[in-house]
Amino acid sequence: MRVRIPGFTGAFSIRRQLIVGVALVQLLLMSILVIDLTARQRSFLTERAKERVLFQVNALATSSLPLVIVDDVEGLTEIVDAFSRDRTIRYAMLTDTDGKVLSHSDHTKTGQQLEDAKSLEVMKSSSGPQLLFQSPSTVQATAPITVRGRIIGWAWLGIDRSGDQQYLDYVTRAGLIYTLCAVVLGTVFAIALGNTITRPLRSLLLGAKRLSRDRLDLPVPVTSNNEVGVVARAFNTAMERLSQQREALKNEIAERKRAEEALQRANASLARSNQELEQFAYACSHDLQEPLRTVKNFTSLLGRRYKTKLGNEADEFIGYIVDGAERMETLIRDLLAYSRAGRSDKEAALVDCQRALKTALSNLRGATESSGASVTSDELPRIMADDVEMVQIFQNLIGNAIKYRGERTPNVHVTASKIDGAWLFEVRDNGLGIPAQAHEQIFGVFKRLHGRELPGSGIGLATCARIVARRGGRIWVESEVGVGSKFKFTMPEASPAASEQAALVQS
Numbered sequence: 155m156r157v158r159i160p161g162f163t164g165a166f167s168i169r170r171q172l173i174v175g176v177a178l179v180q181l182l183l184m185s186i187l188v189i190d191l192t193a194r195q196r197s198f199l200t201e202r203a204k205e206r207v208l209f210q211v212n213a214l215a216t217s218s219l220p221l222v223i224v225d226d227v228e229g230l231t232e233i234v235d236a237f238s239r240d241r242t243i244r245y246a247m248l249t250d251t252d253g254k255v256l257s258h259s260d261h262t263k264t265g266q267q268l269e270d271a272k273s274l275e276v277m278k279s280s281s282g283p284q285l286l287f288q289s290p291s292t293v294q295a296t297a298p299i300t301v302r303g304r305i306i307g308w309a310w311l312g313i314d315r316s317g318d319q320q321y322l323d324y325v326t327r328a329g330l331i332y333t334l335c336a337v338v339l340g341t342v343f344a345i346a347l348g349n350t351i352t353r354p355l356r357s358l359l360l361g362a363k364r365l366s367r368d369r370l371d372l373p374v375p376v377t378s379n380n381e382v383g384v385v386a387r388a389f390n391t392a393m394e395r396l397s398q399q400r401e402a403l404k405n406e407i408a409e410r411k412r413a414e415e416a417l418q419r420a421n422a423s424l425a426r427s428n429q430e431l432e433q434f435a436y437a438c439s440h441d442l443q444e445p446l447r448t449v450k451n452f453t454s455l456l457g458r459r460y461k462t463k464l465g466n467e468a469d470e471f472i473g474y475i476v477d478g479a480e481r482m483e484t485l486i487r488d489l490l491a492y493s494r495a496g497r498s499d500k501e502a503a504l505v506d507c508q509r510a511l512k513t514a515l516s517n518l519r520g521a522t523e524s525s526g527a528s529v530t531s532d533e534l535p536r537i538m539a540d541d542v543e544m545v546q547i548f549q550n551l552i553g554n555a556i557k558y559r560g561e562r563t564p565n566v567h568v569t570a571s572k573i574d575g576a577w578l579f580e581v582r583d584n585g586l587g588i589p590a591q592a593h594e595q596i597f598g599v600f601k602r603l604h605g606r607e608l609p610g611s612g613i614g615l616a617t618c619a620r621i622v623a624r625r626g627g628r629i630w631v632e633s634e635v636g637v638g639s640k641f642k643f644t645m646p647e648a649s650p651a652a653s654e655q656a657a658l659v660q661s
């Protein structure tokens with residue numbers, strides 16, 4: 155069965171080329187053979203006819219010699235008739251040296267005179283037997299009848315060559331039939347060979363088409379053990395491998411999808427519980443503030459009113475309670491700030507960092523004045539953030555710089571520079587410094603490097619990290635113990651549209 159390949163017309167198929175090619179080659183070769191054979195046959199027959207006519211004319215001359223000598227016309231007629239019995243002899247003739255016909259196979263011509271120029275010329279020459287005329291249908295020759303070197307007459311003979319021509323026609327016809335047979339046989343052979351070669355090729359082609367349409371499940375039939383068979387087998391192996399790889403890839407994708415879905419579910423659940431936890435922490439710290447304030451206020455009142463009345467020990471205990479309540483208040487306030495920093499309901503707006511720094515410094519006035527700290531800054535930009543949060547960051551970092559100053563008078567400098575579409579802020583101090591191994595851990599909640607001698611909750615830096623991360627920035631510290639620290643953080647740049655709007659509002 156012929157395999158139909160869509161888009162393949164077969165006009166220049168290998169099969170067609172093979173068939174046409176073999177037929178043409180056969181035709182060409184056989185034609186050359188037939189033409190050559192016929193030409194050789196023709197020249198062979200011509201040579202043979204020439205030899206025969208010369209031999210026969212010589213025989214006629216020799217056998218008629220005695221009768222010419224005695225001038226026996228009847229005898230000569232008998233000899234001529236005897237020669238004429240051979241059907242291939244067209245005519246036989248004997249003449250005297252003047253061209254008078256002594257005897258002729260056509261008796262009516264006996265006694266006539268030869269008059270054609272060629273015959274007369276031949277008779278003048280005294281040479282031996284010679285050819286007079288030759289054509290595909292006849293050959294004629296003449297030979298002198300000689301006695302002791304003297305010519306006494308001439309024998310003339312014409313041979314009919316139509317037999318030769320018939321034979322040549324027969325040879326040509328046979329040659330043409332053989333040519334036809336060879337072409338037909340060659341074509342049949344080419345068709346068979348073409349089918350043997352092209353059928354598996356067509357199967358391969360079909361396989362390749364299927365492959366291009368993503369059908370890897372149908373193998374190409376292997377119909378032979380030759381090179382095409384080897385290619386078909388290799389093709390099938392490649393398709394099988396491809397199919398296996400695709401299956402493996404499918405499984406892997408499905409596996410990944412499942413893992414991704416599980417991760418998404420886990421993330422969503424984590425986000426939910428984080429949110430719940432944040433709400434819980436916020437609610438706790440918010441609601442704890444009120445009773446704690448009551449405890450602190452009334453304990454302070456108790457301490458003031460009943461000072462010395464309850465005894466020294468009671469005064470000391472009341473002092474501890476007030477101190478504890480105050481620390482707890484700080485802790486709760488900081489926790490509240492931390493949980494607020496994680497809430498994502500605050501939209502970013504244009505913030506003037508210079509103004510945020512000013513607010514932070516005014517909040518820190520007590521600490522600044524008591525420590526004699528000098529806080530300076532370069533010009534700070536406007537950025538996309540939340541103003542309360544920016545105040546929080548500056549307040550935490552500058553507050554820490556003053557708090558962890560050591561023996562030196564604090565010197566704090568705030569700068570901002572542009573890097574890759576963001577602002578890089580730096581708060582530099584000349585304080586105690588932080589050991590390298592603690593550079594990361596100090597940004598975690600409740601991570602402190604100092605004891606009670608320096609008050610703090612261990613939440614300030616964690617709050618800063620949270621605010622910065624939520625705005626897409628990063629915070630880190632570069633520090634050397636005994637030299638000072640550089641707290642650095644990045645914040646997104648304000649879009650040109652937002653800056654323009656802010657400028658309009660200000661004007």
Ligand code: ADP
Binds near residue numbers: 587602612614616639
């Ligand atoms: P705290 O309320 O204790 O200051 P922070 O989260 O603000 O909490 O800081 C965490 C710890 O990092 C601090 O306890 C302190 O040991 C260290 N630290 C922070 N800032 C500085 C600084 N500028 N110089 C030296 N150490 C610092």
